[in-house]
Amino acid sequence: MTATWNLNADAGELLLFTDTAGRAARTGHKLTIAMNSWQATADVDDDGHPTSVELTVDVDSLEVRKGEGGLAPWTGAEPGIARSNALKSLDGKKFPTITYRSTGVTRDGDTYQVVGDLTIHGVTKPHPLTVTADGTTFSAETVVTQTDFTIKPFSLMLGTVKVADDVRLTLTATAP
Template identity: 45%
Template sequence: MTSTLDPSHGELLLTTGVTGPASAVGHRLTIAMTDWQATVTWSGDQPSAVELTVEVDSLQVVRGDGGVKDLSGVEKSLARSNALKTLDAKRFPQIRFSADQIVTAIDGGYQLNGTLDIHGTSRPRSVDLRVKDLGSAWRMTCDASVSHAEFGVKPYSLMMGAVKVADEVVVSFRAEHPKG
């Protein structure tokens, strides 16, 4: 049996940091990935595999925190364009996480062990997924850090490197799925 989650069930957000000598003028971005699908394969009442596929072009800049002034609509569009170039979205249109081993030994959820594919590079990855029984539905949450450098992605910078996106990006997943 399989079940599927998509943006109608929750959200997949990225949060960037900012670094460099002039980092005070930069914004920490919150980015929504608006086109994704997670498929869970079940063995009885336990998940046995998870596949998450994210369409890179669905990246939308939601807000920018910090900086000298608020992030304008034009700046959000420019940040989106720069992120798509950085990720080479035309050449690598999807990000994938495939968990082929699920360990149930963690408190409050599952450890998903598998492979993360970004920008044409695959790396082993373990992710802790917290699961809460809401009665009629399951709530799933996960926060994980991903390094640009680990996947051969050069973070965007400006002002000759005086302001640049930090190497670590925090990925946050929140979803609810009805039981049955």
């Protein structure tokens, strides 16, 4: 007998962390971005161990929470500008969701190796995840390379300041 856990942003937090690149990288801000609308389902066995996972993220729910570093201070208008730039890079109107669907899950103690397909910007690629569990609280961390999904990282000043190609993603959630 299996059960299905239904999770959403009320159960946890999905965050993205950007870095800067380019010759003038130190002038740019490193961003913390929250995805405020997402839904996940996990099929679990009788012992509460996941056997499959699906995640759908609403791209328009993107919220820039903070900007760190840079030569100029992070001002009140910048989160909105950064959000607009991120939605343009993701082409959020044409590709309103990001999805992940597992194709296999293996367990080693409190760690799960999840193999699945990640779809961003209309491009689907295999993407492994390592998920750790502490009771019913799960966490995952991974790095996504934007250009692997035909996303051109945002840049300024002819590319001397740009968002680094690799974006770190973390997800924490507590199951019911």
